[in-house]
Amino acid sequence: MKAIVVSSTMPFSGKSGVCIALIKELEARGRDVGYFKPYGTMPALVDGVETDQDAAYVNRLLQRPGPADAVCPVIRTRSFMEDVLAGRVDDVLPKVRDAYSRASAGRDVVIIEGPSDVSQGMTVGLALCESASLLDARILLVEKFAGLHLPDALLNARDCLGPRLVGAVYNHVRESDRPTVLDHAGPYLERMGVRFFGSLPADPMLSSVTVGEIVDALGASILTAEEHLDENVETFMVGAMGQEKALRFFRRKAHKAVITGGDRPDVQLAALETSTRAIILTGNIPPSSIVLARADQLGVPMLMVDMDTLTAVERMEALMGRVRLHGPGKADRIRDIFVEGVRVDELLAAFGV
Numbered sequence: 001m002k003a004i005v006v007s008s009t010m011p012f013s014g015k016s017g018v019c020i021a022l023i024k025e026l027e028a029r030g031r032d033v034g035y036f037k038p039y040g041t042m043p044a045l046v047d048g049v050e051t052d053q054d055a056a057y058v059n060r061l062l063q064r065p066g067p068a069d070a071v072c073p074v075i076r077t078r079s080f081m082e083d084v085l086a087g088r089v090d091d092v093l094p095k096v097r098d099a100y101s102r103a104s105a106g107r108d109v110v111i112i113e114g115p116s117d118v119s120q121g122m123t124v125g126l127a128l129c130e131s132a133s134l135l136d137a138r139i140l141l142v143e144k145f146a147g148l149h150l151p152d153a154l155l156n157a158r159d160c161l162g163p164r165l166v167g168a169v170y171n172h173v174r175e176s177d178r179p180t181v182l183d184h185a186g187p188y189l190e191r192m193g194v195r196f197f198g199s200l201p202a203d204p205m206l207s208s209v210t211v212g213e214i215v216d217a218l219g220a221s222i223l224t225a226e227e228h229l230d231e232n233v234e235t236f237m238v239g240a241m242g243q244e245k246a247l248r249f250f251r252r253k254a255h256k257a258v259i260t261g262g263d264r265p266d267v268q269l270a271a272l273e274t275s276t277r278a279i280i281l282t283g284n285i286p287p288s289s290i291v292l293a294r295a296d297q298l299g300v301p302m303l304m305v306d307m308d309t310l311t312a313v314e315r316m317e318a319l320m321g322r323v324r325l326h327g328p329g330k331a332d333r334i335r336d337i338f339v340e341g342v343r344v345d346e347l348l349a350a351f352g353v
Contacts, residue, residue: 001107002353003137007114007128009153013144014171016054017206019111020061020331021338026109026353027063028335034107035059038096038114038131039121040072050075055113061331066103073099074126084123092124093134100135109353112137118157128157132164138351141168145199148180151189158194166350167195169342172202195350198342204255205333208232209319211278211301214257217319218280218312220303223287224295231277231301233257236316238309239267246270259312262304265291276300280316282309 004022008015019035026033040052047068049056055072059065073095074080083089104110112135115121118128132139139161143154158165168189173181178199186196212229215222222229235253239246239260247270250258254275260267262285271279272294279295281287284306287295295302305312338344 001104001110002351003104003110003112003135004351004353005112005114005128005132005135005137005139006142007116007118007139008142008144009117009157010144011116013116013142014200015113015116015142016058017334018140018142018169018171018200018338019058019113021200021335022111023058023062024331024335025339025344026111026348031108031353032064032106033062034066034104034110035062035071036066036100036103036110036112036135037072038074038100038112038135039124039126040075041116041120043075043077050077058113070099070102074124089124092126096126096131096134110137114139117153118160129161129164132161137164138166139164140166140197140347140351141194142171143168145170145173145177145181145185147177148184151185154189154194155192158192165194167197167347169197169347170199173199173341174202197347197350200334200337200341203333203337204234205232206330207320208234208255211257211303214278214280214316214319215303218303218305218307218315220280220305223281223302223304224292225299225301228277228299228301233277233320236280236313236320238313239264239271240309241267247273250274250276257316259309259316261285261309262287268302269294272298272300278303280305280312282307282312 006015006019023033035058037052037055040055042053044053046056049068052072059071074092114128121127170181181199189196211231234255236257239258246267250271251274255277257278257280258271258276259280262281262283265288268279268291278301281304
């Protein structure tokens with residue numbers, strides 16, 4: 001059995017997405033693939049089992065899901081942190097070894113989701129180097145590309161991890177940054193002893209949220225089209241101009257949510273004439289009957305919130321600030337862009353798969 005740890009040097013780099021892409025690609029190649037996450041930081045209760053939210057989601061994507069109680073054995077809950085600081089937590093490594101034995105039984109390959117950076121989990125002996133050694137696995141690092149920069153974190157990880165580090169991929173690369181990655185950043189890593197396997201482009205679909213998630217995040221009241229809450233929203237725009245200008249403005253982006261005052265029927269009607277997935281009405285002001293009827297006819301949810309426009313914008317920015325992989329079609333999409341941008345055969349061969 002081969003084991004691949006997918007980790008990163010900073011949070012929200014996209015390691016969960018790369019885990020999913022590897023799982024989907026290996027399963028398409030006929031491999032029995034398992035998944036394991038030694039240390040979870042997003043506590044959730046799923047079917048009565050305390051686990052990690054992302055770990056439970058990825059496990060369900062497997063053709064043969066692992067035991068729910070073995071996929072993520074150590075969860076960083078508040079009570080767990082209090083117990084660690086008070087010295088009440090016993091050695092967790094036997095628990096991790098036992099869970100891994102169960103999750104990996106009969107598998108050809110196991111994809112292990114590592115910590116968000118090299119040091120996370122150190123207090124309980126599950127930092128990246130220690131967990132990879134414990135599970136006899138080698139490491140692929142995922143680095144979020146944020147424009148031209150020096151890859152200090154990757155080189156620091158290279159020195160910390162030693163021979164267990166196999167290589168790296170860049171993630172969330174904007175089209176304008178591709179030449180920098182291909183001509184400069186990637187070749188530089190190779191010269192510095194870090195194998196570079198390619199990059200994944202930034203993709204609005206992967207950063208999208210559903211209308212239902214917006215409802216939950218903003219505490220919104222649903223006024224129309226409740227049956228369309230599963231639609232994906234890829235971006236949002238603020239409407240605070242006249243109707244004619246608003247129409248031109250809203251045509252610039254598709255699959256969007258529009259935030260505007262509840263007392264702006266002109267802006268609301270302009271938004272409804274373009275590719276709009278939801279309209280968020282601020283100030284707790286209901287729209288006119290004409291707007292409601294038009295939104296209902298087009299199947300566009302109108303959401304009323306008891307907050308001002310600035311607060312709604314801040315909530316939306318926080319909600320859409322990172323890639324979210326829970327949603328229809330996202331698992332297949334992440335595999336597609338992974339295969340397009342990464343030298344997958346070379347990567348798998350480097351891990352002995």
